[in-house]
Amino acid sequence: MPSYPAIETDRLRKVFGERAAVKGLTLQVQQGEVFGFLGPNGAGKTTSIKMLLSLIEPTAGTARLLGAPLGDRSVRARIGFLPEHFRFQEWLTAGEFLELHGQLYGMKPARIKEQSAALLERVGLDEFRDKQLRTFSKGMLQRIGLAQALLSQPALVFLDEPTSGLDPVGRRLVRDIIHELRREGTCVFLNSHLLSEIEVTCDRVAIIRSGEVIRLIEMAALDSGRATVRIRGRGITPEICSGLENWGQAIRADGELVSLNVQSEESLPEITRFLVERGVQVYQITPERLSLEELFIETVGKDAGL
Amino acid sequence: MRATFILARMTFREALRRKIVLTALLLGICFLVIYSIGVHMIIGNIHSLAQNNAGGNPQATGIVSSEGVNFLTLAGLYAVAFLSIAMGALLGADTMAGEINSGTIQSIVTKPIHRRDVVLGKWLGFAVLLALYSILMSGGTVVSMFTQSGVFPPHVILGILLVYSESLLIMTVSLTCSSVFSALATGGIVFGLYGLAFIGGWVEQFGSLVQNQTAVDVGIVTSLIIPSEALWRRAAYEMQSPLSGILGISPFGTISVPSPLMIAYAGVYLLGSLYLAVRLFEKRDL
Numbered sequence: 001m002p003s004y005p006a007i008e009t010d011r012l013r014k015v016f017g018e019r020a021a022v023k024g025l026t027l028q029v030q031q032g033e034v035f036g037f038l039g040p041n042g043a044g045k046t047t048s049i050k051m052l053l054s055l056i057e058p059t060a061g062t063a064r065l066l067g068a069p070l071g072d073r074s075v076r077a078r079i080g081f082l083p084e085h086f087r088f089q090e091w092l093t094a095g096e097f098l099e100l101h102g103q104l105y106g107m108k109p110a111r112i113k114e115q116s117a118a119l120l121e122r123v124g125l126d127e128f129r130d131k132q133l134r135t136f137s138k139g140m141l142q143r144i145g146l147a148q149a150l151l152s153q154p155a156l157v158f159l160d161e162p163t164s165g166l167d168p169v170g171r172r173l174v175r176d177i178i179h180e181l182r183r184e185g186t187c188v189f190l191n192s193h194l195l196s197e198i199e200v201t202c203d204r205v206a207i208i209r210s211g212e213v214i215r216l217i218e219m220a221a222l223d224s225g226r227a228t229v230r231i232r233g234r235g236i237t238p239e240i241c242s243g244l245e246n247w248g249q250a251i252r253a254d255g256e257l258v259s260l261n262v263q264s265e266e267s268l269p270e271i272t273r274f275l276v277e278r279g280v281q282v283y284q285i286t287p288e289r290l291s292l293e294e295l296f297i298e299t300v301g302k303d304a305g306l
Numbered sequence: 307m308r309a310t311f312i313l314a315r316m317t318f319r320e321a322l323r324r325k326i327v328l329t330a331l332l333l334g335i336c337f338l339v340i341y342s343i344g345v346h347m348i349i350g351n352i353h354s355l356a357q358n359n360a361g362g363n364p365q366a367t368g369i370v371s372s373e374g375v376n377f378l379t380l381a382g383l384y385a386v387a388f389l390s391i392a393m394g395a396l397l398g399a400d401t402m403a404g405e406i407n408s409g410t411i412q413s414i415v416t417k418p419i420h421r422r423d424v425v426l427g428k429w430l431g432f433a434v435l436l437a438l439y440s441i442l443m444s445g446g447t448v449v450s451m452f453t454q455s456g457v458f459p460p461h462v463i464l465g466i467l468l469v470y471s472e473s474l475l476i477m478t479v480s481l482t483c484s485s486v487f488s489a490l491a492t493g494g495i496v497f498g499l500y501g502l503a504f505i506g507g508w509v510e511q512f513g514s515l516v517q518n519q520t521a522v523d524v525g526i527v528t529s530l531i532i533p534s535e536a537l538w539r540r541a542a543y544e545m546q547s548p549l550s551g552i553l554g555i556s557p558f559g560t561i562s563v564p565s566p567l568m569i570a571y572a573g574v575y576l577l578g579s580l581y582l583a584v585r586l587f588e589k590r591d592l
């Protein structure tokens with residue numbers, strides 16, 4: 001795998017009039033990783049993606065995709081893109097649509113034919129090859145858009161809200177395709193509001209606000225990391241509560257119930273020993289991992305995006 | 307260039323699929339049928355009128371008859387020119403603006419192509435479409451008249467080419483505006499410019515008739531703003547009978563003849579407009 005990052009941006013900025021939609025995006029996404037791009041409404045996610053795809057000219061800053069500066073056409077042949085508002089040439093049939101986009105990628109006719117057949121089958125539209133896109137449902141359009149994004153077997157794929165129009169079966173399909181892409185070493189840049197989707201597909205996640213990365217999360221670390229521990233026991237005094245602060249924050253005592261946020265589940269045996277040694281009768285001690293949603297809200301605040 | 311041709315083919319195929327070609331073809335055939343019927347009904351009267359007014363002189367009868375036929379041919383071609391302009395304006399108005407507005411353009415321009423390929427491809431597709439339309443309509447009008455009168459207008463190929471150029475120029479201006487403005491605004495601008503050219507052309511014609519140089523200059527200035535009407539007037543000049551040219555009595559002919567320099571200017575204007583469309587689209591945020 002090449003040594004350069006799939007995406008590298010340095011203080012990428014976009015100003016519309018007097019409003020900075022993206023204040024300064026600095027980011028590195030490695031080859032072969034599935035990267036989630038999160039932020040509240042108006043955080044500059046779509047503007048950032050559009051700048052990376054040369055749909056919008058940045059006001060300042062630099063960026064490189066697959067080692068080349070933005071707009072490099074040879075690199076664009078190795079990039080796939082599913083736009084958020086997947087509006088395509090509805091007067092084309094599904095087969096013609098993929099043929100057109102294959103031609104624009106500069107692919108040979110035989111390869112277009114082979115790839116189109118494989119992708120139509122992969123997204124469950126092989127029966128609809130000769131149907132015009134105008135007859136397709138929203139979900140079907142999303143699927144054909146996904147096939148178009150993967151047509152050239154790209155090294156980097158931008159998926160902007162890829163599951164927004166899909167039913168649970170369709171979402172599962174997208175998830176499976178993303179897992180396949182990761183296995184094949186394709187970098188996926190995923191913008192989605194569905195945090196549960198991000199949680200199960202991404203290796204890393206960036207949370208942005210006003211076009212600046214305010215938090216980078218390693219999903220593997222999230223899995224084995226912080227948790228909220230709920231303790232039910234008899235004899236928990238205020239002094240014991242103060243003692244629990246050695247392991248975590250946000251202690252909330254409510255009669256026999258206490259909850260605290262710990263940095264690691266590794267501290268659970270020590271907490272149990274501490275309670276038992278002080279005569280507390282422990283009935284229950286349950287770690288609950290922080291979800292991406294909780295982290296997201298904790299990072300951007302409850303009112304963000306309103 | 308490869309991408310330009312792919313997108314030109316796509317544009318042409320889109321026009322076929324969306325029944326733009328079919329609609330234009332059907333309406334064009336209707337126009338030609340009505341025109342042919344009209345000519346058939348009038349042409350006998352023209353000959354009778356010519357005989358009555360020529361006082362039995364066969365040479366004079368022939369001249370008056372052929373003037374009448376030429377008048378009818380130019381009337382038909384004048385209508386064809388207007389329909390071709392309308393078609394050019396409508397084709398160009400929605401093509402860029404519509405795809406930018408809907409977001410369809412996003413999956414195209416992110417491919418390994420130049421943005422100019424999109425503009426040039428669409429232009430080329432529509433140019434071919436307009437050429438076919440012009441051949442059908444102008445050719446049909448001239449052939450219809452020839453089969454009934456045995457008379458072809460002079461310099462007919464050059465004339466039809468100029469009529470086609472007029473619609474091509476309007477389509478190009480429409481495409482340019484469509485790269486920046488909405489389809490509705492583009493339509494308003496293009497038809498507004500056409501109206502300006504139309505009225506400017508008539509001011510120049512009357513100015514020439516009454517030998518008022520200021521009025522002629524006003525017409526020339528409007529032709530510099532948009533030279534579409536100048537192309538029609540040159541086409542009419544090429545195809546009108548020599549006598550009409552001398553007398554200056556035909557509303558479809560021309561008295562003030564646009565110079566070859568003005569025709570060359572129209573060509574430069576068209577290419578300049580196309581270049582501007584490319585530049586505007588290249589710079590535009592999508």
